[in-house]
Amino acid sequence: xxxxxxxxxxxxxxxxxxxxxxxxAVYVGGExxxxxxxxxxxTDEELKEGCAFAHRLGKKVYLTANIVFxxxxxxxxxxxxxxxxxxxxxxxxxxxLYLIDYLHKHYPQIEIHxxxxxxxxxxxxxxxxxxxxxxxxxxxxxxxxxxxxxxxQATHLEVEVFIxxxxxxxxxxxxxxxxxxxxxxxxxxxxSQVCRFSFEALEKQKFTMATKDLNLSTSIQELIRIGVKSxxxxxxxxSLYYLATVIGTYRKIIDAFTFGTLDKAxxxxxxxxxxxxxxxxxxxxxxxxxxxxxxxxxxxxxxISNQEYLGxxxxxxxxxxxxxxxxRNYFKRGDQxxxxxxxxxxxxxxxxxxxxxxxxxxxxARHPEQVLALPFPIPVPAYSMIRKVTPSHFTNDTKKIKxxxxxxxTV
Amino acid sequence: xxxxxxxxxxxxxxxxxxxxxxxxxxxAHFSADYDGSYSLDAILNLRKQYPKTRLFVxxxxxxxxxxxxxxxxxxxxxxxxxIDGILFYDWAIYRLHQKNHCQxxxxxHQTHMLTNRMSVEFLKEKGITGGVLANExxxxxxxxxxxxxxQFFQLLIGYPPAGYSRRKLLSNFYKSLxxxxxxxxxxxxxxxxxxxxxxxxxxxxxLLYGKRLNATYFYEALEQCNITYGIIKQEDLEEKTxxxxxxxxxxxxxxxxxTEKIGNLLGRNTxxxxxxxxxxxxx
Numbered sequence: 001x002x003x004x005x006x007x008x009x010x011x012x013x014x015x016x017x018x019x020x021x022x023x024x025a026v027y028v029g030g031e032x033x034x035x036x037x038x039x040x041x042x043t044d045e046e047l048k049e050g051c052a053f054a055h056r057l058g059k060k061v062y063l064t065a066n067i068v069f070x071x072x073x074x075x076x077x078x079x080x081x082x083x084x085x086x087x088x089x090x091x092x093x094x095x096x097l098y099l100i101d102y103l104h105k106h107y108p109q110i111e112i113h114x115x116x117x118x119x120x121x122x123x124x125x126x127x128x129x130x131x132x133x134x135x136x137x138x139x140x141x142x143x144x145x146x147x148x149x150x151x152x153q154a155t156h157l158e159v160e161v162f163i164x165x166x167x168x169x170x171x172x173x174x175x176x177x178x179x180x181x182x183x184x185x186x187x188x189x190x191x192s193q194v195c196r197f198s199f200e201a202l203e204k205q206k207f208t209m210a211t212k213d214l215n216l217s218t219s220i221q222e223l224i225r226i227g228v229k230s231x232x233x234x235x236x237x238x239s240l241y242y243l244a245t246v247i248g249t250y251r252k253i254i255d256a257f258t259f260g261t262l263d264k265a266x267x268x269x270x271x272x273x274x275x276x277x278x279x280x281x282x283x284x285x286x287x288x289x290x291x292x293x294x295x296x297x298x299x300x301x302x303x304i305s306n307q308e309y310l311g312x313x314x315x316x317x318x319x320x321x322x323x324x325x326x327x328r329n330y331f332k333r334g335d336q337x338x339x340x341x342x343x344x345x346x347x348x349x350x351x352x353x354x355x356x357x358x359x360x361x362x363x364x365a366r367h368p369e370q371v372l373a374l375p376f377p378i379p380v381p382a383y384s385m386i387r388k389v390t391p392s393h394f395t396n397d398t399k400k401i402k403x404x405x406x407x408x409x410t411v
Numbered sequence: 412x413x414x415x416x417x418x419x420x421x422x423x424x425x426x427x428x429x430x431x432x433x434x435x436x437x438x439a440h441f442s443a444d445y446d447g448s449y450s451l452d453a454i455l456n457l458r459k460q461y462p463k464t465r466l467f468v469x470x471x472x473x474x475x476x477x478x479x480x481x482x483x484x485x486x487x488x489x490x491x492x493x494i495d496g497i498l499f500y501d502w503a504i505y506r507l508h509q510k511n512h513c514q515x516x517x518x519x520h521q522t523h524m525l526t527n528r529m530s531v532e533f534l535k536e537k538g539i540t541g542g543v544l545a546n547e548x549x550x551x552x553x554x555x556x557x558x559x560x561x562q563f564f565q566l567l568i569g570y571p572p573a574g575y576s577r578r579k580l581l582s583n584f585y586k587s588l589x590x591x592x593x594x595x596x597x598x599x600x601x602x603x604x605x606x607x608x609x610x611x612x613x614x615x616x617x618l619l620y621g622k623r624l625n626a627t628y629f630y631e632a633l634e635q636c637n638i639t640y641g642i643i644k645q646e647d648l649e650e651k652t653x654x655x656x657x658x659x660x661x662x663x664x665x666x667x668x669x670t671e672k673i674g675n676l677l678g679r680n681t682x683x684x685x686x687x688x689x690x691x692x693x694x
Contacts, residue, residue: 037691067690069527070548071555098529122476124503140473142577150476170574170618171473176523177574179547179688180620181605187523187547190690195574199598199607205588207598209580286577293583 003224005254006160007247008236011040014243015050020342020383021244022251025060027093029236030084033065033073035117036236037189044087051088060090066115068173068187069096085110093138095173104133111135113160119171123154130157138232141167141214142286149226158229163216164246165234167285169195169209210297215282217274218267220253241309241328244385245277252344276308310337311372313384322373323380331388332364339376341384348389349401377401412634414660415467416653418645419447423461429654430661433465433495435642441482442469444522444572444617446646451485458492471500471520472614473577483507490515498543505537516540518564522572523547528556535561541639546571550629550684554636562639567626568656568677569644570608574618581611597621622680627673629684631666652676
């Protein structure tokens with residue numbers, strides 16, 4: 001069975017990066033009805049361009065419209081739906097019962113995916129949505145492997161599960177903590193993540209209910225075996241670097257499974273790569289046991305910053321044999337780095353020279369967004385990325401790329 | 412508006428004498444966010460004991476496959492014992508109700524979801540008799556939603572549910588401290604000092620907002636909206652306080668006086684009736 005790797009795209013650039021790095025489909029928010037009201041989200045023009053880009057690659061775009069509607073949200077809802085459908089989307093991810101029914105009756109060409117916001121946890125509930133016209137359900141993130149398998153076997157409906165990213169503490173759709181603490185309605189896209197806040201409990205003891213992240217990279221085989229159709233990565237507001245790394249890694253895992261080359265060593269390497277872009281610890285959460293104290297945090301803040309992402313390749317200068325990149329974090333000559341590409345190639349090397357746009361040689365790169373050039377012998381495509389590594393981080397067995405330096409002037 | 416009390420007492424007579432029109436009975440193991448619950452046998456006994464009183468069974472737990480057989484059997488039992496209705500969260504209950512041709516009325520009780528008129532129309536098409544309005548909508552939204560024939564329930568007095576998790580948040584917390592587990596905990600959010608009650612069962616953890624809603628100020632307006640049932644949750648109130656509240660609602664004709672008297676007993680948190688939530692904070 002062909003499975004789908006589904007990636008989050010907060011904007012057009014993220015959409016392209018995800019698809020280039022191996023996602024089969026992306027989910028995006030439009031100008032209305034998305035549960036990430038404060039993400040960049042897509043204008044109609046961007047949506048059209050994104051759909052065209054995806055379709056050229058034989059891939060798909062799903063639009064989220066999974067808020068809990070209030071009456072004022074219904075104003076011009078029909079026009080909005082007509083407009084986004086005409087942009088070329090392949091499916092809508094929805095939670096509202098009326099909207100599911102409406103789409104089924106008016107847009108039979110559009111797939112209806114029932115959102116995880118509905119926290120579907122059993123087969124009868126799944127069959128209810130199937131009868132309503134759903135072509136796919138996104139299961140609650142709280143289910144075990146066995147519970148997921150039972151639902152698939154009993155319903156024969158396409159099932160999508162989250163495999164990676166942040167978790168909510170409560171069932172999706174059954175939480176209004178954000179409304180009560182910050183007056184921001186989580187069920188209309190305003191979630192302020194109160195479940196990551198700190199609380200005072202007995203005897204001045206701090207109480208937190210924040211969860212560690214989800215990471216099912218070592219469980220892909222089992223999930224494919226039980227019939228999961230789509231593997232969803234969380235994080236429409238995540239960085240390009242994060243998405244490129246996570247999507248590229250899961251692409252390798254799924255492809256290795258498909259070609260019969262998936263083994264423990266590859267899974268282990270994947271874990272290491274994923275850990276490097278994560279800003280929290282991760283676990284398998286509910287998949288093999290009921291989530292317990294090891295799947296949560298008990299301190300105030302849990303995030304750690306990550307500055308290993310050094311730059312994004314925007315071009316390659318064939319004549320000078322240099323990659324042109326946009327800097328993201330500080331680096332300097334002598335740093336050990338890796339360049340990785342959308343097709344999954346990884347090139348470890350040492351930075352020996354750095355040039356600015358005028359061709360001046362620099363000792364250090366210290367201005368994010370500055371355009372720089374680094375000597376590099378192999379042509380690589382745009383959207384390749386460079387990250388800092390320590391020797392223990394090297395992710396493949398190839399020898400380090402030897403950089404032959406030449407005196408050139410401009411980028 | 413009929414007044415429904417949710418208590419954990421089995422002697423309902425006193426409440427009826429003081430004007431309770433009916434009761435919400437959370438079913439043990441299959442309800443969440445309510446203080447206390449009743450076994451199926453206890454509910455059937457109450458039905459026999461109070462044949463003329465409205466008794467609604469709450470089954471708003473998230474259901475797993477392993478629950479479905481038992482839930483189906485319970486539905487069939489409730490159906491033949493003339494329960495006045497079942498308040499459900501999970502659409503599995505609707506499917507099992509249909510499959511078994513049950514006649515007991517169903518009421519939609521997805522905690523934060525009943526927020527708009529078109530959803531009500533959808534529910535009516537499905538044969539659902541009524542539903543519990545979300546607590547996070549304004550009075551003007553209530554007015555717009557209720558302009559249709561449907562039996563609406565509205566929380567009048569009680570701690571509003573704010574979240575429900577499958578996680579055993581208290582077991583996990585106490586385990587992390589190396590302390591003996593308790594099933595209830597009051598916490599305050601650090602910066603706002605907003606209080607929340609946590610209550611853990613074998614199925615998960617409820618989080619209730621720790622400032623009791625008192626919607627009495629809006630009682631007349633809600634009556635004009637044809638709210639069918641107002642809910643009074645006893646929770647940590649003494650029985651005599653609940654009886655006092657019932658007396659005030661039933662006997663006091665002036666809303667201002669009602670508001671004043673109940674406000675003195677319970678405080679004056681009017682929730683979101685006059686306070687609209689936001690969701691877009693960036694342009």
